[in-house]
Amino acid sequence: MAVSRSKKICLEDTPYYHCVSRCVRRAFLCGKDSATGTSYEHRRAWVEKRLLFLAGVFSIDVCAYAVMSNHLHVVLHVDEDSVKNWSTLEVLDRWHRLHRGTFFTQQYVRGEALPEHTLKLVENLADTYRARLISISWFMKELNEPIARKANSEDNCTGHFWEGRFKSQALLDEAALISCMAYVDLNPIRSDICQTPEDSDYTSVKQRVACAQKCYQPKALYPFVGNPRQDIPSGLPFNLVDYLELLDMTGRIVKYGKDGVINVELLPILKRLNISSENWLSIAIKFEERTGSVVGQEQSVSHYCQCHHKRRKASPKSSQLFA
Structure with missing residues (x-):
């Protein structure tokens, strides 16, 4: 039985959520349909433009996103205080x-x-x-409905465009957040759409790299503010350069299908979060397959289950990361 959205999204647990919307029809959201030869590539711009517009309206920040051929990934931060x-x-x-x-x-x-x-x-x-304006359900509704209407009009058809409700995952701690962001940013590489993160069109990482080359961060995206410290400003608790290095190294391993081991000495993020290189590679490539509706390290998931009076389930889709 489906769990109500209000029970899946609880800001007392975490302000960070990974949301996925998938296209219900065989016709593509974006990309090129190999069966008909029709290109829907221009629709990527629709989604990206609408997504970043909504980030300026809602009190919800976009941490990462990737517009794929038949689905959309977005990592959101709800700014309840603002x-x-x-x-x-x-x-x-x-x-x-x-x-x-x-x-x-x-x-x-x-x-x-x-x-x-x-x-x-x-x-x-x-x-x-x-x-x-702090509701993820309303955010996704305002994102998906206009795209569906526009696509239906272009396709000269009616009916559902999206596959029911969007899927959401609560990201309980920093380890879950960064692994999910990397998974989203590396989606085009894993799908063999592009060669490098900076070449992945209609993704957050491409925007971040383009802005980093000019020594600033994109205003439409939730900024990186460095490692946790006293009086830290609002933003992602990581160093941007460390994150981009992490993506670049992980992307190379994913792209070339190598069973490599990441040199953790070069990646301060993994060291600080106590994530082994082997576990990192496994999760960054198959985040959705290996996680459930709540994601975090052992203590985070245990605390969540205790607060919500839930029992830990032993299943292949464990919510626990990097134990």
Whole structure:
């Protein structure tokens, strides 16, 4: 039986989630259909543009993404603290970038005088919109529905475009986060679409590399802020250079199918997180196959199960990483 989304996504456990949406039809989301010869490559730009637009509207940051031929990967961070500080006007401004809102919310944004009972109604609506703007379910809905309508229109057909609900995984700790991000960023290499991470079109790593060459980080993506320390700013708790080196080395092994061993002396991230090179390679290549709905190191998963009164299940799809 399907588990409700509200039980899968709990910000008290973690603000980080890996979401996957898959195309339900044989027709491609993107790429080229070998059966008909029709190219849907231009649809990658639709998805990337919409995804990064939503990151500027929602209080949800994009950590990593990859637009594949028939599915989409995205790693998200929910910024629950920022949305609490948004004024009613800012909430409505953001929501109106997605929808028209109501006659009264439009009046409020224009600065028109409203009676007290109407102001109360507007504030209640703003509270509803505020909750939606930190909802991963609403984020994925606002991402997937416009793409589905546009693709159906282009294909001159109707019906479902996406395979039901999106799949989500809770990333409980830093080890789960970085392994999932690497898995997403390396998806095009693993699928033999490109040779190197920086050549992988419509991925977060390509954007990060392009910006890193100009000595800045992309504004649309959640930034790397270095290893954990006191008064660390909001961002990914890793060093960007370390992460790119890790991806490059892992990508080479994946691309050429070698049973290599990564030299952990060159990869401070793996050393800090106490991840062996053998375990890293296994998880970075087959993250979805080897993990369940919650992912983390042994102590993280145990704490999660204890808090939610769940029993640990012994199965091939273990949620435990790098024990």
